[in-house]
Structure formats: structure tokens, C-alpha cells
Amino acid sequence: DAGITQSPRYKITETGRQVTLMCHQTWSHSYMFWYRQDLGHGLRLIYYSAAADITDKGEVPDGYVVSRSKTENFPLTLESATRSQTSVYFCASSVGGERSPLHFGNGTRLTVT
Amino acid sequence: GQQVMQIPQYQHVQEGEDFTTYCNSSTTLSNIQWYKQRPGGHPVFLIQLVKSGEVKKQKRLTFQFGEAKKNSSLHITATQTTDVGTYFCAGPSTGNQFYFGTGTSLTVIP
Numbered sequence: 001d002a003g004i005t006q007s008p009r010y011k012i013t014e015t016g017r018q019v020t021l022m023c024h025q026t027w028s029h030s031y032m033f034w035y036r037q038d039l040g041h042g043l044r045l046i047y048y049s050a051a052a053d054i055t056d057k058g059e060v061p062d063g064y065v066v067s068r069s070k071t072e073n074f075p076l077t078l079e080s081a082t083r084s085q086t087s088v089y090f091c092a093s094s095v096g097g098e099r100s101p102l103h104f105g106n107g108t109r110l111t112v113t
Numbered sequence: 114g115q116q117v118m119q120i121p122q123y124q125h126v127q128e129g130e131d132f133t134t135y136c137n138s139s140t141t142l143s144n145i146q147w148y149k150q151r152p153g154g155h156p157v158f159l160i161q162l163v164k165s166g167e168v169k170k171q172k173r174l175t176f177q178f179g180e181a182k183k184n185s186s187l188h189i190t191a192t193q194t195t196d197v198g199t200y201f202c203a204g205p206s207t208g209n210q211f212y213f214g215t216g217t218s219l220t221v222i223p
Contacts, residue, residue: 031209032116040122043156043213050209065150068135098205099144101158 003027006105013058013081014113021076022109023091029103030096032074034066036087037107043090049074050096055074081112117204119214127222132189134217136202143205145178145185150216151198192221 004025013019023032034046045058045084055066063085065077078085089108094100116139126132136145148156160169160214162178162185169176171210173196175188189196 032206032210035213040215042119042215043203045210045212048210059212095199096209098209099161099163100209101146101161102148102156102203102211104155104157106155 004091004093004103004105006089006108008108009106010109012111012113015041015082018082018089019078019110021078021089021091021110023074023076023105025072025074025091025093025103027093027103029072029093030071031094031100032068033092033094033102034064034074034076035092036060036085037089037090040042046076046089049058076092078110081110086112117202117212119217122215123218123220125220125222126166126192128140129191132192132201132219133198134187134202134219135216136185136187137138138183138204141182143182145182145200145204146211147176147185147187148203148213149198152199154198156201192219193213194195194221194223197221 007022019037031049035043037043044060046064049055052071068074091105092102094102120135138153140160145157146161150156160176165182166180167178177186197219199216201216203211
């Protein structure tokens with residue numbers, strides 16, 4: 001969907017480096033989510049946010065930090081990247097409420113060497 | 114915690130054959146959503162089921178929600194090469210979190 005943009009599309013970084021993945025949505029959706037996708041594990045929730053300045057942990061939050069100072073942005077930071085964080089990362093947004101569908105960005109493929 | 118399991122993990126079918134993927138939750142779900150992810154793409158919302166025993170159709174796709182609201186299925190009749198991709202179910206948890214199943218990857222052989 002054009003309304004949610006992730007950058008970069010591809011990133012290669014070294015172990016121990018800090019890296020930030022960006023997510024921007026133009027719908028003014030309240031909720032935003034970060035998922036990682038790995039073979040055999042499907043999509044696993046890392047962090048989510050119900051509104052600006054409100055964030056909460058998902059299934060696999062260790063090693064990640066998020067912030068949401070503005071409704072439209074929800075960056076994900078790997079403070080000290082590890083090889084196990086090599087994955088495809090998807091940002092998603094929704095209006096909110098458990099019956100709201102998620103709208104996903106195109107993903108960021110991150111490789112940690 | 115909540116777990117959503119999907120089977121099978123992979124399915125290869127000849128074009129024209131039917132395909133079914135099953136989703137099972139360890140807890141009762143208020144609703145279930147289905148998504149499709151084309152190879153190299155991102156998940157795209159297909160449909161949501163809310164009521165116990167609900168059945169919905171989208172052309173050749175039939176979605177069912179179990180009576181106990183703990184399982185669901187997606188059935189594709191007469192598969193086409195355009196059906197290739199990974200199909201995910203997802204159920205809500207507390208705080209509007211969505212837990213996704215492990216997905217079923219469908220390959221259609223022409």
C-alpha cells in the first residue's frame with residue numbers, strides 16, 4: 001500500500017553496529033506494528049504502538065528499541081545488531097481495534113554479517 | 114501465551130487442483146483474519162471472520178470459522194498460478210496485538 005513506506009528496502013550491516021529501520025504512514029492510523037519474518041516462524045510481533053508516545057512489547061522484543069514521537073513515524077532500532085537479527089522486517093498500521101485489518105509496508109531485508 | 118498454528122507448512126498442487134490450509138488457535142478468538150503474501154511481497158489482507166461457524170466466499174476462495182472460534186480454514190477451488198504465495202491467518206490478542214500463524218506456502222505447478 002502506498003500509504004505506508006519503509007526504508008531502506010535492503011540493508012547490510014556488521015555485528016555490533018546500530019541500525020535504524022524507518023516506517024512512515026500517511027493514513028493517520030493510531031496503531032503501528034513491527035514484525036519480523038523468518039522461514040518457519042511466520043510473522044512475529046516485535047513491538048507495537050497504540051498512539052504517539054505509547055509503545056509496548058510483542059513476542060520478540062529483545063535487542064530492539066522503538067519510539068513514536070509522531071503518529072506517522074515508528075522507527076525500529078537495533079542497538080547492537082547480531083546475526084540472529086538477520087531477517088525481513090515489516091511495518092504495519094491499522095485504524096485500531098481488534099477487527100481492524102493490518103496494512104503492511106514493503107519490508108526491509110536486513111542482513112547482519 | 115496465545116499460539117496460532119497452521120498446517121501444512123508447504124503445499125504443491127497441480128494447476129486446477131484444490132487447496133486447503135488450516136489454522137488452529139490455542140485460545141478462543143474474537144475474530145480471525147486471513148492474509149496473502151506473494152513471493153517477494155508483503156502480506157495483504159484478504160478477509161475477516163467474526164461469527165461462530167461463519168463461511169465467506171471470495172470467488173474461488175472459501176473461508177470458514179469454526180464453531181468454537183478456535184480454528185479456521187481457507188479452501189481454494191481449482192487453483193491457478195495467480196494463487197501462488199503464502200497464506201497466513203492472524204488472531205487478535207490483548208492490546209490489539211495480532212498473532213500470525215506460521216503460514217502455508219502454496220506452489221501451483223502449471
